[in-house]
Amino acid sequence: MTIVSSKQDPEALTFVIVAEFAAPPSRVWQVWADPRQLERWWGPPTWPATFEQHDVVAGGGSRYYMTGPDGEKARGWWRFVSLDEPRYLEFEDGFSDESGRPNPQMPTIRGRVELEEISAGTRMTVTSQFATVEQMEQLVQMGMVEGMTQAMGQIDDVLAAS
Amino acid sequence: MVVRRLERDEVDGIFAALADPTRRDIVARVLRQDASVSVLAEHYAMSFAAVQRHVAVLERAGLVRKERRGRERLVRGDVDTIRAATRLLDDYEEIWRGRLDRLDDLLAEPTEGPAR
Numbered sequence: 026m027t028i029v030s031s032k033q034d035p036e037a038l039t040f041v042i043v044a045e046f047a048a049p050p051s052r053v054w055q056v057w058a059d060p061r062q063l064e065r066w067w068g069p070p071t072w073p074a075t076f077e078q079h080d081v082v083a084g085g086g087s088r089y090y091m092t093g094p095d096g097e098k099a100r101g102w103w104r105f106v107s108l109d110e111p112r113y114l115e116f117e118d119g120f121s122d123e124s125g126r127p128n129p130q131m132p133t134i135r136g137r138v139e140l141e142e143i144s145a146g147t148r149m150t151v152t153s154q155f156a157t158v159e160q161m162e163q164l165v166q167m168g169m170v171e172g173m174t175q176a177m178g179q180i181d182d183v184l185a186a187s
Numbered sequence: 188m189v190v191r192r193l194e195r196d197e198v199d200g201i202f203a204a205l206a207d208p209t210r211r212d213i214v215a216r217v218l219r220q221d222a223s224v225s226v227l228a229e230h231y232a233m234s235f236a237a238v239q240r241h242v243a244v245l246e247r248a249g250l251v252r253k254e255r256r257g258r259e260r261l262v263r264g265d266v267d268t269i270r271a272a273t274r275l276l277d278d279y280e281e282i283w284r285g286r287l288d289r290l291d292d293l294l295a296e297p298t299e300g301p302a303r
Contacts, residue, residue, distance in 0.1 A: 040279050042284075056294065151283065153283075
């Protein structure tokens with residue numbers, strides 16, 4: 026996997042990351058569409074994600090939670106805005122309360138995933154659009170960054186080996 | 188260098204301040220070199236008072252400071268604040284770099300049945 030580029034745009038409140046994978050788009054699509062595969066990479070190692078519901082159809086939704094190191098659960102939801110298998114996926118990603126109801130006080134991110142076939146496999150472009158600065162700040166201050174040190178260590182290993 | 192954490196209303200102020208192209212340009216300019224408001228005003232097709240208002244917004248957001256130098260008051264960029272603001276997106280970028288790394292491990296596995 027190669028990260029081709031990443032771009033932070035504080036004014037537009039977006040973050041775009043582009044990576045290439047040695048697998049065709051139909052295969053990369055599965056890591057988004059199959060909840061068992063998705064939960065293996067969505068959460069960091071110390072906050073693994075569990076998807077209880079994952080209806081990958083336009084207007085469909087997901088319910089998931091992430092489990093922290095002390096067993097605490099952070100619950101979230103997705104809503105699929107539009108889909109074009111295996112090329113395009115757009116969804117809203119938000120937080121839920123303990124009973125699984127969407128919490129409007131918490132950050133909502135609009136995610137756009139583009140999968141493009143290239144000779145080496147797939148180029149994936151993920152755009153994260155934040156609604157407000159406040160939401161972006163909230164998100165980063167939450168436990169979602171837990172475990173990043175570990176994840177970054179893994180990346181360093183990959184870089185050192187290549 | 189330790190980057191201090193920002194309070195939420197500080198962050199709102201910072202991004203609101205940077206939403207304006209003239210103010211972004213002023214920050215970029217005074218990060219390179221301190222300048223008085225009158226010197227800054229020469230670069231923009233607007234009144235001295237308008238530039239002064241932009242500087243005041245940046246000052247309230249903590250992105251620039253005014254410092255007395257002899258008879259002049261010079262505007263200079265506050266590097267700490269600017270770094271702390273960009274760190275928000277750095278943190279988010281780290282989340283995604285971790286995800287892509289794990290995703291790559293997953294794609295490297297055989298898709299069906301046990302390991303071949």
